[in-house]
Amino acid sequence: MSDIPQERRVRTAIPGPKSVELQARRTAAVAAGVGSTLPVFTARAGGGIIEDVDGNRLIDFGSGIAVTSVGASAEAVVRRASAQLADFTHTCFMVTPYEGYVEVCERLAELTPGDHAKKSALFNSGAEAVENAVKIARAYTKRTAVVVFDHGYHGRTNLTMALTAKNMPYKQGFGPFAPEVYRVPVAYGYRWPTGPENAGAEASAQAIDEITKQIGAQNVAAIIIEPVLGEGGFIEPAKGFLPEIARFAKDNGIVFVADEIQSGFCRTGQWFACEDEGIVPDLITTAKGIAGGLPLSAVTGRAEIMDAAHSGGLGGTYGGNPVACAGALGAIETMIELDLNGRARRIEEVMKGRLGEMRAKLPNGGVIGDIRGRGAMIAIELVKSGTKEPDAAATAALAKACHAEGLLVLTCGTYGNVLRFLPPLVIGEDLLNEGLDILEQAFATL
Template sequence: MTAIPQERRVVTAIPGPKSVELQARRLETVAAGVGSTLPVFTARAGGGIIEDVDGNRLIDLGSGIAVTSVGASAEAVVRRASAQLADFTHTCFMVTPYEGYVEVCEQLAELTPGDHPKKSALFNSGAEAVENAVKIARIHTKRTAVVVFDHGYHGRTNLTMALTAKNMPYKQGFGPFAPEVYRVPVAYGYRWPTGAENAGAEASAQAIDQINKQIGAENVAAIIIEPVLGEGGFIEPAKGFLPAIAQFAKDNGIVFVADEIQSGFCRTGQWFACEDEGIVPDLITTAKGIAGGLPLSAVTGRAEIMDSAHSGGLGGTYGGNPVACAGALGAIETMRELDLNGKAKRIEEVMKGRLGEMQSKLDNGDIIGDIRGRGAMIAIELVKSGTKDPNPEAAAKLAKACHAEGVLVLTCGTYGNVLRFLPPLVIGEDLLNEALDVIEQAFGRI
């Protein structure tokens, strides 16, 4: 799949001297607001490895935030995108269309949940997809209110900042935000006051009660939720929560939108995470893993809803760029051929087994308050020993220790205390276990 040796190698300090030099150049010309988890500059990447400009090879447990699920240089993505580059880079689908866009929409109609007629519109980023889902829901229902959930993340544009729950760093100082956005509770099992076993029923009842009392169901255009909440801490809503909310939406003519931008395309061991409880959303937003690293996103949904917008009401200059569409077709080809749903399930088995062992045998293992997630979307929530108090300091120390040893990990969570793991679905099991060895050793140093 890639010429890069699939082995961890640390030959300099991380970051190394060439990365330090590039970082100095970056600070001169790149806006300070654009941060980086780890300022090592990539030279090439593929499989489960990122190689930096100093020759270090890091085990990748981030996938560019769940983007390079098929690897960062997957053969089919490179082949198809390269062929498209040679033919043409752009015409704008709204000016003269091309087959690749249509092919991607055909694949989305086939792969997304439900056997009803579906249509799609293609865009560039996840935030853009979410914004367009809101536009479509509003014009279809002739309503304005949008309901979102605690701990949710939906993007960095003005409307999606309003939809996003977490203030810092996404919203601080950037308001005022778009109106007619309302936030309700989500079934966060680990932190639900009466226990995880009650979270699904109680949280859905609370959410529905708030919608009815504070907004009025008849005023709600869309309910938007991540089936696994990503930036909020890889929270799986407790069982029963999503079906109850989806049924409420259906009963009240509300468009139910599954934001699968981080959880979609085999990431959780299913094509889409909402399949776990048999949810068939009215609209589904996708991006990240859709195109092997090329910028592409989509809104897919019931044909009668998608067709509510007038001609010219949806689109964008670069939306559904032909090279990105070719990359998406290559990524989907790879997912099918390599059974990446099966590989994601195996990653879950390995990671949860090893993380559970760490929790039980390490002297400080009780700071692992919760191990959760599905497929290759796994997280540990870190707490202060003997409590459920968030421990963001431990998360930061663990991440730093892993980075120093050549394992790239990411943090997340409303409280900043979650270590999240998003390995490429093509990672070798030996590399995965080696990364887990490093994580285990890092626990001993914090």
């Protein structure tokens, strides 16, 4: 645990004068296309706190977008990565290999769902992992088509932009995109026309019908889905949807890929979100929470599928960097030692309880249309009161009010109307409740 005092402290306006000064330097030197949620410059971070250059301490409900689940300066991550730094920073695993890479792959084989023989390949980013999963699936099946889902997000490379559903800000002006990508419906319970109780069966039937009629199951290499959709709005597909899609994939020789980049590594109260309905994916992509903030990602899956690519067909100069691998082993050590699955489930209990109380205080639920998510991956969808019309303006206003009081929150959603909460799994319950107090006050003044 970090030595940063686990207390919120707002000394200046947010952002403060030093952050404003740094922002001016940033504007002059950094490309305008690189955005930031909040132009507060970090000096240090750990536990549930981000301390900025002006001495303000913000409660962290973002975890660097689900990356610093073990905290931003976890002892085991720092210890292992520091030791590796002292030995060597890089050799390139494809030139001369090293044990850390192998050990991370061994741990992934143990932790991911299923008791079949598994292998992994390591990369740098989530998008790289997804792109390589597609390469592997195509090599294995000798097919080309890839099926993805409404509201899905899979990355910013050319192929993963094609896989991603949302145009702004991810795709606008960046085409043409990779071909042979097809999008089908997902069981978005809150917005399903006949209600959430019907969404799982109806959406799966509709998706399978579209795949069969419009693409041909025999042409599909991979079906890729986030077990909890992240950027699309923390959408939990309605019960029954994922098992039915996985069954269809198995029956038709299609590689079923679970994109667990945001939802993996204890974030939902299980090692991986697909475990909730007993899904055993053929391939699973991971990144974000894997290495405590160091750049690392992985594709893990059935050995016979992973071995389909020819020697030299997978890799990358920095993939499975030794320092990042050391960080990953430290992060996994922390997750086990602190039972971060249990911590995530407790965060869900506290957050859903408090958010439910806030909703109950508003007439007809007010702007809170839906409360959803699992573990420490919780969201509220905001709508115009008495309707299901998305209210992006209220979402932005709430986020701004929280930021001003020293609570970092993130937004997401296809309609820009979802407040998402991704606190570090090591956050203290006092800070968690204080952050929720700030949110409640923001609702009161909206």
